[in-house]
Amino acid sequence: MDAQELLKRYAAGERDFSNVNLVHACLTNANLVGTHLDGAHLIEANLRGADLTAAHLSQAKLNQVTLADANMIEVCLMSAELIDVDLSGANLTNANLSGADLSGVKLGGANLNGADLSHTDLRGADLRGADLSGANLKEAKLDGADLDGAYLENADLSGADIEAANMRRTGWVEANEPECTLG
Structure with missing residues (x-):
């Protein structure tokens, strides 16, 4: 399946695209609200500005994907691979990223409120x-x-490993700070 076929089927009402292979797909500004892409391979895809509100991407492989400025409110990315992904400026309010691999990800300016x-x-x-x-x-x-400059009001960092993390100018208002888990 290619990006155009996925968008055509989505427009026709289909929502389950689990395990689809869309490596290098261009889905810039695509409307994929409520889509099921569990286990999908979207490596090096371009989803800049896409609307993935309430989408399901559990265990998806999204390495080196561009998701800058994407709308991903309440998206489910449990145990997904997002290595070296650009999520700068993305809205991930109330997203579930538990157990995900986000090493090297760009989340500068992203909204992760309640994530x-x-x-x-x-x-x-x-x-x-x-x-x-x-x-x-x-x-x-x-x-x-x-x-640097991240806002952590009411965030729960208990048990978090912050060794060598840059915490300058971080807003800690009422945050549950880590319990000295350094390495």
Whole structure:
């Protein structure tokens, strides 16, 4: 299946595209609200500005994907692979990213308000200026992550590994700070 066929079938009312192979697909600004892409292979795809609100992408492979400025409110990305993905400026409000591999991801300026990032690998991630207020970061791996200017009001960082993370100018208002889990 290619991107055009997926969009045609979506327009016809189909929503389940689990395990589809869309490597290098161009889905810029695509409307994929409520789509099921569990286990899909979207490696190096371009989804800049796409609307993936309430989409299901559990265990999907999204390595090196462009999702900058995407609308991903309440998206489910449990145990997904998002290595070296560009999510800068994306809206991930109330998204479920628990257990996902987000190492090296670009989340600068992203809205992760209320997101579940528990047990997520964020090593080396760019979270500069990201809104992580109310986010669940329990047991998250943030080693080497850049959180400069990130907003963490009411975030839960209990058990998070923040060794070598850049926490300058981070807003900690009422955040549950990590319990010295350094390495």
